[in-house]
Amino acid sequence: MSNRTRRELFADIGRGMIAASVGTAFAHDLGFATAFAADEPARLTFGDLDPLVNFLQGTPPDKLVSAVITKLKGGTELKQLVAAAALTNARAFGGEDYIGFHTLMALAPAFQMSQEETRAELKPLAVLKVLHRNASRLNDFGATKETLKAVTPGKLATNRGGEQLREVTRKGDLAAAEATFAAICANGKPEDALNELMVEVDDATEVHRVVLVSRAWDMTRFVGTERANTMLRQSVHYCVNVEKNANQAKYNAPIREQLPKLLDQYKLVGSKPGTKAADDAWVLRFADTVFKSDAAQSADAVAAALAEGISADAIGEALSLAANQLILRDDGRPKAWASAGKPEGSIHGDSIGVHACDTIHAWRNLASIGDRRTQVTSLILAGYQIGRDRANRAEFLKWDAYPRTEHSEKVKGLPADSLLKELDGAIRDKDQARAAALTARLSETSNSAKDVFNLFRTYAISEDGALHAEKYYATASDEFARARAAFKWRQLIALARVTASAYGYAAPAHKEACERLKA
Structure with missing residues (x-):
């Protein structure tokens, strides 16, 4: 007779219940393991998105742009590619790699930029930029890298799953944290899982800890809320790794x-x-x-x-x-x-x-x-x-905000119909002060910010941006839309400075993408 303990028996029963309720294959797609404890963790799979995920994971960066454009011409939608890229990234890096999670955080902003583009031939450019970055990072590690595996839900001691998650995270126990969060996801709606996860996330504050969970949740619009566990558990990995640093x-x-x-x-x-x-x-x-x-x-x-x-x-x-x-x-x-x-x-x-x-x-x-x-x-x-x-x-x-008085003085006499062209020149000259002053002038003379955003978006795509161009463009765009009329253009003035600062460092594969799209 087997020497299995009661705990092992009931753990297997729990896994069997998940598999019975949704099916073994779909349980793996949701990120839940159904194998016995002695087995190796199962590979994370993604159902109907698996072919695209495998395509992105297996295509080297020097062939990616051409291959993706072929997919697009064959009928694959840009949104599907973004979803597959998010799942590819999550499985490979799991919120543990700096460039990896920055790439994931750029996917939804890149898609937003593509939707703002009015010229059909240019729409894929922003997404292609981030897909190429993803392929390059995968290539750095080897296309077989997989951080996330299917995970077996643990047991929640109480209905306060977030506090239990925070406790095991503070101990740096990744296995316990993963099992706890899987149990949280299995026991409630995705929105409930997010709120419980936030008890762990709001145990501290710094940019990557916060933006990762926000952008991961945003990605559920692409991958579906049924895969919220896969997106959000990246934050579990990130937070556990932070706790391993005593200084943090x-x-x-x-x-x-x-x-x-x-x-x-x-x-x-x-x-x-x-x-x-x-x-x-x-x-x-x-x-x-x-x-x-x-x-x-x-x-x-x-x-x-x-x-x-x-x-x-x-x-x-x-x-x-x-x-x-x-x-x-x-x-x-x-x-x-x-x-x-x-x-x-x-x-x-x-x-x-x-x-x-x-x-x-x-x-x-x-x-x-x-x-x-x-x-x-x-x-x-x-x-x-x-x-x-x-x-x-x-x-x-002590510092005054841009544009400072001396910056504004230099552009106040320029004709209104020349300001946008002058702004383009200031960006190319990497002149942050002039770009800020010209944008402030445009706020006084323009009835619409659309042309200014179009200009800034062009450079957010063409320039490398040091991993932050897409995210910050989306931040400024969203905050502009939310703000009252009196404050809106402050966001654009800040974006003008950042755009001018970032100019001169071309995004990898951008030229190739333009040529292949005949843009």
């Missing part, structure tokens, strides 16, 4: 202590969302308060505003404006921070401002789709992040 635990200790105190002090968990409107003056004052405060003070200010009943949208807009200042005021990278493709004075790529804007954009998105707990913790942590990021360079409080 020390770095995150202050907010781990402050956040639960704020939730209790202001009685925010379980409270009803605020509905109080805020005028433009309040939004500006609150943005200024957050920008000038330290991290703890900023977090407290947000918690107090939530308790007062100010709407989450108004608070979020103020936070977006505060983060925007970290681009508008930035004097550029000091020499000590410069690197290849990101020289002294540049602000594109992983600059403090771009990172802050992408992070606050992600926190706002999570606040808008999660439950009340996710909403309040996301906004509090967004405030904390701005205060901490601003403190990284004390000079932010």
